[in-house]
Amino acid sequence: MSDAEQAFVRFANVQKSYDGETLVVKNLNLAIARREFLTMLGPSGSGKTTCLMMLAGFETATQGEIVLDGRSITNVPPHRRDIGMVFQNYALFPHMTVAENLAFPLQVRRVGKAEAEERVKKALSMVRLDGFGQRRPAQLSGGQQQRVALARALVFEPKLVLMDEPLGALDKQLRESMQYEIKHLHERLGVTVVYVTHDQGEALTMSDRVAVFNDGVIQQLAPPDELYEHPENAFVAQFIGENNRLRGLVRSQDGRFCAVEVAGQTVHALSVAAGGQGSSTCLSLRPERAVLDPVDGDWANRFEARVEELIYHGDHIRTRLSLLGHEDFVVKVPNRPGLTPLSPGAAVTVAWRAEDCRALDAG
Structure with missing residues (x-):
């Protein structure tokens, strides 16, 4: 990115420590463009999920600043960041119908009933779940539940969508199918996505750029083909592909x-x-x-x-x-x-x- 100041999301000298001694994230500087699909990839304990949680507001940076669309959000609570979130465990409300799950973030934002119903209908169609509005999560397959979670993250038209290992609970064939669905949704909607995974196949398939993390540091940040064909160090070469x-x-x-x-x-x-x-x-x-x-x-x-x-x-x-x-x-x-x-x-x-x-x- 030529000008980090114009980045849609920017981490500036961000550090994170849980015990005051060990840094989980070390002096992170990262600029993410508007409408970009950026994946944070790395092994367990590499710092990628901590970065996502700091961006979401569920964790606080020990040092540094996080900027979203030109505004510092370092001290902004999660519900005021206008960010959609998709988790691995779906986090759907079991006592609510699919439509009620999708309407919940709209109710929190005081969207009128008629407009909320229209947005829910549109969101269900977007993830190919027309006619599923009155079912409860327990009546859906894993893939369908993940589609509902994705629709709920998008229904209030957020500036940014964060995804934390969202496909980890699915079987291989369904996981690969959902990768393409999420990729095509991103292309169609133009929303900015920050995606966390330890699965290199997901990262290569879906991303505009991939940030490879290890030991709290980005080892290389590049498009998928460049990462695979031109790794800059032994860690990246070994972690990406055979x-x-x-x-x-x-x-x-x-x-x-x-x-x-x-x-x-x-x-x-x-x-x-x-x-x-x-x-x-x-x-x-x-x-x-x-x-x-x-x-x-x-x-x-x-x-x-x-x-x-x-x-x-x-x-x-x-x-x-x-x-x-x-x-x-x-x-x-x-x-x-x-x-x-x-x-x-x-x-x-x-x-x-x-x-x-x-x-x-x-x-």
């Missing part, structure tokens, strides 16, 4: 590239955060970027390997190899007509380009 890690020592640097000694052999890689000659580094290579038994091509890296395991995944064969002293090197082989069958113990050649292999910090 990744082959090869540890070694930098032997030489040549412009953008470096030569790294791994198990007595030389691997050529893109020098991203490798350090100088003699430094320890962690090489990152995505499993789909390596090729088995290449027929031709100018490959900077070509090594002998042994097949350890083959796992069928439908569209590809996950092939685990022993290579360069590692027994967990993975190559994803596309499942296509004419594919030469392999078996455990087979000797193969593995090749990859230097620009697909990133020399990062030691990790």
